[in-house]
Amino acid sequence: MRKKLVAAAMVLAVAAPLAACEGMNRTQQRALSGGAIGAAGGAAVGALTGGSLVTGALIGGAGGAAVGALTSR
Numbered sequence: 001m002r003k004k005l006v007a008a009a010m011v012l013a014v015a016a017p018l019a020a021c022e023g024m025n026r027t028q029q030r031a032l033s034g035g036a037i038g039a040a041g042g043a044a045v046g047a048l049t050g051g052s053l054v055t056g057a058l059i060g061g062a063g064g065a066a067v068g069a070l071t072s073r
Contacts, residue, residue: 031069038064
């Protein structure tokens with residue numbers, strides 16, 4: 001039961017910010033979605049390597065947001 005609750009919370013944490021993309025321009029949308037994807041990936045890598053989930057999410061989120069904002073269409 002706890003694993004399902006954690007999984008549902010993670011999906012909501014990633015999906016909720018993406019729902020706010022409607023009023024943003026393309027660069028802002030890419031930065032937000034890149035940050036969300038990077039945070040999820042960073043947390044997963046942190047969990048798999050025995051590191052900190054929070055540190056992995058912060059590093060991944062920052063990297064993903066930067067790449068999303070700097071890339072063109």
